[in-house]
């Protein structure tokens with residue numbers, strides 16, 4: 101048997117296999133084969149990385165804004181030039197088609213570009229003469245070592261939601277990527293080094309729960325940005341805050357698209373396909389439920405099926421629209437919802453298990469699946485399936501649709517499709533969801549706005565990137581100063597009044 105290469109950690113500017121002998125398998129999901137192993141850190145490995153990041157922090161925080169900005173500009177240029185390499189790495193471990201892998205890098209790059217504006221974003225305020233001869237001003241400073249824990253579905257974009265801002269603000273970083281597709285993080289670490297980032301400022305520790313727990317409990321780690329499923333997000337939030345850390349933990353989702361009878365059904369059908377089946381439905385902003393206000397459902401389903409029939413499922417390196425799922429276990433779990441749907445009385449319109457693929461037979465395939473008349477009591481409706489399974493729920497009115505969405509556990513994204521501006525305006529006001537699309541199916545905010553949901557989709561009060569990102573990775577100081585002049589008035593035990 102050939103020996104598999106091991107994806108290492110990246111500590112102090114070099115590859116490091118750590119002291120733990122534990123590893124996990126990394127698959128190429130389109131081949132269904134193990135292509136690499138990944139090192140899984142133990143607590144000694146995590147502690148070593150934290151010590152390195154902690155030692156690198158003071159001089160990085162003292163590095164001028166101009167120099168930090170320059171390094172981020174270099175990184176942006178290198179990324180732009182070499183992103184096809186990164187896209188290939190993502191496709192080989194995640195399975196998404198190459199164009200989609202490039203798309204996630206481009207969305208991540210937006211945050212790098214935003215972070216280069218940090219001289220503006222880190223500025224404080226200055227108020228002169230708040231009391232006679234007294235000035236007050238504010239400043240924001242880096243926190244120290246911060247941890248980023250990311251999910252498998254966006255191995256480049258999700259880390260890039262956080263680390264450009266954390267670094268711009270002067271923090272040192274430990275990234276713990278998903279053990280399912282760890283190589284993108286190592287590639288990024290090398291590129292940051294090439295861009296001129298001092299060694300030790302950005303480190304990657306691969307691992308599982310042991311590595312996460314090491315970050316959550318270590319006193320030198322000041323903040324944690326987590327993205328993943330809701331149960332783990334809740335755990336990370338509760339544990340991290342118990343250890344006195346600042347935590348933002350973005351969780352799972354189940355996003356609805358509300359279709360009003362006046363909507364353009366061709367646009368709706370195109371959007372449902374893109375948002376339901378892009379990246380094989382493994383997106384936290386995927387649309388999983390189309391809520392059709394009658395009488396549109398039958399006509400809409402016809403249009404969706406017409407488009408589904410043209411989709412090509414297969415190896416993301418070939419000319420396909422949709423790739424495989426991340427693991428066999430996950431593929432089988434997603435497929436099991438098709439039987440649950442039947443048992444719960446829903447109608448399976450398109451069964452993805454019958455798909456003909458342009459790929460190797462052992463890949464983790466499941467084709468686009470459409471299920472109509474899904475009862476809202478069924479786990480097909482309530483669970484985050486995280487695969488290419490689109491449900492249709494029929495409602496009688498706008499109000500019934502809104503009540504359904506507002507009653508849901510998650511509040512990450514939602515969309516309304518209509519030509520009625522008044523209805524759309526009312527929707528944006530009364531819907532209890534953090535990110536809303538109006539005739540836009542995947543309303544991921546651009547980098548200078550913040551990304552994050554409501555309810556079980558976000559634990560903590562700060563979202564990713566935008567101004568909230570800078571707020572999360574810094575802490576404020578207010579300084580009150582007086583420089584004595586000849587009019588100094590002597591002792592006064594009260595607060596200054598004028």
Ligand code: NAD
Pocket residue numbers: 249250251252253254258276277278279307308309312313327328329330332333335350351352353383384484486512552553557
């Ligand atoms: P996951 O929760 O299984 O893993 C996320 C991270 O947590 C990984 O780094 C993993 O190693 C770590 N982890 C796993 N089990 C752990 C445990 N028991 N204790 C501590 N850490 C643990 O999520 P995933 O399957 O990698 O990603 C898919 C999920 O992420 C979906 O639920 C999706 O909705 C969510 N997601 C949310 C957003 C968002 O912005 N809200 C974005 C992307 C993905």
